[in-house]
Amino acid sequence: MDSQYWNNRYVNGDTGWDMGAVSPPLKEYIDQLVDRDIRILIPGGGNSYEAAYLAGLAFSDITVLDIAPVLVEQLQEKFARTRVKVLEEDFFNHTGTYDLVLEQTFFCAIDPSRRADYVKHMHSLIAPDGHLAGVLFNRHFTQEGPPFGGTEQEYRDLFSRWFDIKTLQTCYNSHPARQGYELFVNFMPKIRKIWDVFY
Numbered sequence: 001m002d003s004q005y006w007n008n009r010y011v012n013g014d015t016g017w018d019m020g021a022v023s024p025p026l027k028e029y030i031d032q033l034v035d036r037d038i039r040i041l042i043p044g045g046g047n048s049y050e051a052a053y054l055a056g057l058a059f060s061d062i063t064v065l066d067i068a069p070v071l072v073e074q075l076q077e078k079f080a081r082t083r084v085k086v087l088e089e090d091f092f093n094h095t096g097t098y099d100l101v102l103e104q105t106f107f108c109a110i111d112p113s114r115r116a117d118y119v120k121h122m123h124s125l126i127a128p129d130g131h132l133a134g135v136l137f138n139r140h141f142t143q144e145g146p147p148f149g150g151t152e153q154e155y156r157d158l159f160s161r162w163f164d165i166k167t168l169q170t171c172y173n174s175h176p177a178r179q180g181y182e183l184f185v186n187f188m189p190k191i192r193k194i195w196d197v198f199y
Helices: 003-011 024-031 049-056 069-078 112-125 152-159 194-198
Strands: 039-042 061-066 084-088 098-104 126-137 163-170 182-189
Touching: 024 049, 024 126, 024 182, 039 049, 049 061, 049 084, 061 069, 069 084, 098 112, 112 126, 112 152, 152 163, 152 182
Parallel strands: 039 061, 039 098, 061 084, 098 126
Antiparallel strands: 126 182, 163 182
16 A cells, blocks of 8 residues: 555545544543643544644644645645644654654554554654554454454554553544444553664
8 A cells, every 4th residue: 555545545535534523532632631842743644633633722743644645735735824744754764753643543554564563663753751642443344454453452462562551442432433443542662672673
């Protein structure tokens, strides 16, 4: 699934994952944040309802990544007068340090063969006291992905080497279309050891 694939999905309006509004679990999480100056990354941001919500609450350092050129152009225009930075860039090539990364239908769009790479690279982007927070699908899909699903135990096994799992539980406030199929996650990066970079 390269940039052309995702670009075509947006050009053709084939965006069934788009709920048209900020995700309720992420909204509730954002609402309890106090520091408006934390560095926030939203990878695979899509139509970036979460970024718009954050900007409306006066968060000052928001970065959105996506690889679909047509979408990035639209978002750059949409957020031109805000503090939201929109970058056309592959997540796996992105560098930086963030206090919070919001996960919303990005992990499920990545081929499962790259999930370990996602976890390791995500760890490299988050400050030692930072958080990876958001939602993951708690189901497998019968049709060919994306989206690609998973289970709580699969995620626990995948993330636990690089992250301390603070929260990994069924969402009680999902969008009605996703009720019972989402897990809310809140992970913090484990302290890196020098030998970890080789494995």
